[in-house]
């Protein structure tokens with residue numbers, strides 16, 4: 475498990491990370507989300523040791539990170555780092571060699587990754603001749619070539635078409651499934667929602683929420699309910715403590731206050747519904763990641 479504990483960092487007077495703590499579990503795809511300038515890249519650079527923190531520690535399985543640990547990490551930096559004029563496969567093999575792989579092992583890993591990423595037929599093309607999306611796939615291969623023990627990816631899905639998102643997602647998920655902690659940032663909340671196991675939300679340099687996707691969704695779900703009746707649901711609008719956000723014949727979605735009073739109001743709707751006839755469905759509505767995000771960064 476990778477653990478970031480109480481990390482702070484300022485640039486001049488500007489405190490861009492303030493007591494940041496979160497964990498990236500083994501085998502967990504952990505989405506790191508936050509608005510522009512929230513502190514994601516700074517955090518990732520500190521994890522990789524390319525930037526120092528002012529305070530705080532980073533540990534892997536309880537031990538403080540050493541340069542040797544970090545040499546085994548895979549990193550896709552925000553500023554993409556491949557040489558434009560070098561051939562794709564040659565370059566990825568070269569990066570594998572820098573990580574201490576034999577030529578044969580680096581070549582085998584490169585060929586395998588390029589195939590899985592759908593770049594097999596471009597192995598001998600120069601990086602600059604690839605489309606941006608394909609350059610991005612090559613960057614993913616570069617981060618994975620040495621079979622990293624931890625994977626940190628800054629916006630791995632930006633600029634990818636939906637097919638490429640799926641391809642990259644499969645490769646990353648397979649790598650995580652070998653027990654590797656994977657931290658990736660993204661502004662594409664729909665993608666994060668689909669693929670992350672855990673989520674960390676940062677705003678203005680502080681962590682606003684973290685946990686498994688299911689935990690977060692259920693923590694933020696109790697205020698909204700849907701009810702599906704076999705008769706008109708218009709009366710729900712008249713119920714105290716209830717705000718109807720959608721009404722369509724015998725179907726309604728409504729919000730209540732968070733907490734005990736709100737729950738009582740929701741239960742009162744259910745009781746009244748049962749008095750008036752059969753109820754097909756009554757359930758909390760799980761919020762989308764985008765709704766949770768808006769709520770916690772507010």
Ligand SMILES: Nc1ncnc2c1ncn2[C@@H]1O[C@H](COP(=O)(O)OP(=O)(O)OP(=O)(O)O)[C@@H](O)[C@H]1O
Nearest residue numbers: 485488490508509510511512513514515516517552
């Ligand atoms: N080298 C630096 N010198 C001064 N300020 C910096 C430096 N690097 C980052 N910052 C500031 O730190 C803050 C956090 O930036 P960071 O790049 O970590 O955010 P981010 O969450 O990755 O944003 P984005 O989604 O836009 O990439 C910003 O206000 C940025 O201007």
